[in-house]
Amino acid sequence: MNRTELIAEIRRKKSFLCVGLDPDMNKIPACLQQEEDVIFAFNKAIIDATLDYAVAYKPNLAFYEAYGLKGMMSLKKTIDYLRRFNVFTIADAKRGDIGNTSLKYAQAYLDPAGDFNFNAITVAPYMGEDSVKPFLQVPDKFVVLLALTSNPGARDFQNLEITGGAEGTSLEKHLYEQVLRTSTTWGDADNMMYVVGATRAEFLSDVRRIVPNHFLLVPGVGAQGGSLEEVCRYGLTDDIGLLINASRSILYAGKDTDFAEAARAEAARMQQQMQAYVR
């Protein structure tokens, strides 16, 4: 799914909702705990329940790797199932390594011939250009680069003020802005997106000054307290340009046999808020 197709799907569903598939065995309802593959059974039920209201799905790989080889099997079944539908799939992996190693990660999660054929992967920027570019070499796929995250620790480094770099070029004020600025030379809006947390919506206007057209993947609306209205005020573009991620607020909306119904209701509620912004 490329950018044009994603935008078309957003307009068709009047939704820019991304469902974070972060299955936690301790939170999956008891009624599923006897399934042979509990995680996949849960994911499948969540996908079926939310498909009318969501355009993207984002499994966070930690929740699969935590269960070892069995968890990775569940991830494979999940991505295979997602690929039956016209949805945008994001491997929330936050990878990044030296060039030849990042190429291996690209092969792992973006390569159509591999076990996990996602549309996009989240990447951490700390190691710079050669750690990100190998992902951009896979045709028709996206890097979603961490810029400003929604967690408390984001303040430790992302918000540091910077004054000088190795090359003496003009600089942005904060590290996360410099990450945006520098990375715009590595790819474009057709193969890059950025993670920008909703818990700091006021920063979105600074983000839009640097990347006016890129899609932003926005966590933190819902469980972490961010506001959809604020995010849209500062982040919306003519092409929408936003994917709002919700994980726990949808996955665990219900606690028992009603979990899928409750997830559907919560996804519908978010879609209804979003439709006013989809023109």
Next chain:
Amino acid sequence: MNRTELIAEIRRKKSFLCVGLDPDMNKIPACLQQEEDVIFAFNKAIIDATLDYAVAYKPNLAFYEAYGLKGMMSLKKTIDYLRRFNVFTIADAKRGDIGNTSLKYAQAYLDPAGDFNFNAITVAPYMGEDSVKPFLQVPDKFVVLLALTSNPGARDFQNLEITGGAEGTSLEKHLYEQVLRTSTTWGDADNMMYVVGATRAEFLSDVRRIVPNHFLLVPGVGAQGGSLEEVCRYGLTDDIGLLINASRSILYAGKDTDFAEAARAEAARMQQQMQAYVR
């Protein structure tokens, strides 16, 4: 294996060599390509050949994830095999996510009850404190935090000069130094190490000013051109305090049936250079 045990093993073997287990199907000798599990067969031969000269082994997870579920099976067999010996094991994963998600990664790679029970994991610092601390909660395990990496892209952000932070506390000059400074409050030399590339040995004296006692995991000696002598001049401590990683220069020292012998010879060559520094 804790810090004291690691130091004892370094003194016994007169070596602080870490072998990077980065198996690349395109480079593994033809004589192994008929094995049922090519990657594990290669790793096992390399481990057997280098065990006299190495104190640590570091599989980079990208090289396993690239081969999907099959690759993860090879990783499991590799860590299970490594745990038969008294060696320090590092999951080179460069993970890091919001707190509850990092906890899942810790569960995946450090938990003694999990499939992959490593002594240590490499972590990327961009998301700050709550992305790193969950790893430090696993008893007797280590975080190896990225500080200054050996790749060209390290210059993009790690060497940026900084002037101000959210809390107005005193700051180091460069981002990588600030990562070192800030993270010293999260753990100590008994549960943290740092990645500092050998290709920039002159920076090691700045690193040692901030973290005088922590172990440094140093890539870049060998294939990437760093000098062991330079690294020791600036980085060595009374407890040695260094793990020098070599991957390609050992793994692919030979190209055919002599590959294990050639790997052993290269590991022995490095150990012989190292023994002068082990007091």
